[in-house]
Amino acid sequence: MTLIDPLPVVICVPARNEARALPALLDALAALAWDQPAPTVCLYLDACTDGSEAVVRSAAAAMPFALRIAVGTDRHPSNAGVARAAAMAMGLDHLAGAEGLLFTTDADSRPRRDWIAAGRAALAQADVAAGRIARRNGAADAAQSRIERYYDRLHAYRRRIDPVPWEARETHHFSGGANLAMRSSVYQAIGGFRPLPFAEDATLLDDAARAGFRVRRDGAMLVETSSRRHGRAPLGLASALRAMDDGEPQRVAHPDAMAWQWREHAAMRFGFATIADGAARASLAGRLGLSADHLLGVARDCRNAEAFAMRIVPAPPDVGTLMTLAQAEDALTLLESQWCGAAA
Known part of the structure; x- marks a missing residue:
């Protein structure tokens, strides 16, 4: 087993017009428990027009660790995959060729205090870790909670018939960009996040597995996210919640x-x-x-x-x-x- 405790941690976050959500994210990041070396946060502000940059810069001085900021413009076409890749590129640039651990989450999300420790523990067993994503006020969306329970059961059944030694005991089905961590060398080896308008996160996990890397879904690595109905990815969580609000029937593969x-x-x-x-x-x-x-x-x-x-x-x-x-x-x-x- 490769020891990873000394490896530096870089948290990479893309944001587009998230001025309202960013203060809660920054508070959650500031409250993270961490060991040496201290983590670095890389925020990629993707052509924001709502004052997000001012929010982040005003908070930077109070952060207990380094906060790097990059500002994208509308001159280059962008989408969810492009923005997340840009945030990860900031992390790689910070590492300057050294091995490290890249974490990523979303601007409307809040990692639990032990997120870094849980991610380190997961990556001691695997090459890529997908953590659990909990929705704030999730009880208000009973239909979404039901489908998440179904997919958790389905993934648990998968590991009964196809067990792998690197899977977490407390496993789950989530593969969202709101809660991922990976070794920087692995991220580079698979070519990073693809420039996709949606599913760039699930695609990365698939690419990693097809390249022979160990993908672990670990429930101990927890991030809380919003239950908002308007999001960037056209087929993301926000659109799924809107569809349920509209009474669309939930249909899944057999x-x-x-x-x-x-x-x-x-x-x-x-x-x-x-x-x-x-x-x-x-x-x-x-x-x-x-x-x-x-x-x-x-x-x-x-x-x-x-x-x-x-x-x-x-x-x-x-x-x-x-x-x-x-x-x-x-x-x-x-x-x-x-x-x-x-x-x-």
């Missing part, structure tokens, strides 16, 4: 389809060490309807079993078939009961 993919991940991860054996290779290829030569070609490009499993297994054949949340909950309950029966 858990059977996801379970198929995760079983194959487990089989491919386990079988990676046997690729050189012709019979074993043919058996693995047959599971996926692929040729043994194709399987071997992919394996040769993979640095480890995790990369191979994530790259070789296709999307589930029925992943586009959606069902109501109630139907999915019932289907997942059946899968869980069958697993318990098999385990017994």
Whole structure:
């Protein structure tokens, strides 16, 4: 296990017209418990027109650690992915080529006091850590809470059928940019956040896994975020909450389809060490309807079993078939009961 305690921490935050939210974020960052060396906060203000820069600069002197500020302009096209990548670039620039730990959150979020310690502990076990995201006043959005519980159950089921040693015991499904941490070398190796208008966070986690890095979802690493209905990402949390307010039905993929993919991940991860054996290779290829030569070609490009499993297994054949949340909950309950029966 690589010791990471001495590594410097840089907290990277993008913000666009967040003058109202920034004081609470800065208060939460100032209250973080930290060890030596002291963390550095990098705030990327993305073409703000609401006085965000004045808010941040007035707070800078009172911060217990260094606060770096960069101001973007409208001269360059931007979106959620571009802005987060710009904030992370500030962090890399601060590290100046040295290894460090990059944390990122959102301007409307508040990391818990032990966020850095929890992130360090997670990254002692993995290369990228996705923490839990709790909504303020979440009880007021019962429908969203229900779907989050469903996805937590679904991810827990995934780790039953496809366990990995770096996963947290207190795991969850979240993959949001409001709560991520990673080694700087890993971030650079996968090319960073893509310039996407939404899902730049989930895409980064997928890129990391496909590159063979260990992605850990750790519930001990907690950030509280807002339940606002207006956000930057067109398909982010704010738009999901608006859709629920409008009475749109919640529809999700059938858990059977996801379970198929995760079983194959487990089989491919386990079988990676046997690729050189012709019979074993043919058996693995047959599971996926692929040729043994194709399987071997992919394996040769993979640095480890995790990369191979994530790259070789296709999307589930029925992943586009959606069902109501109630139907999915019932289907997942059946899968869980069958697993318990098999385990017994």
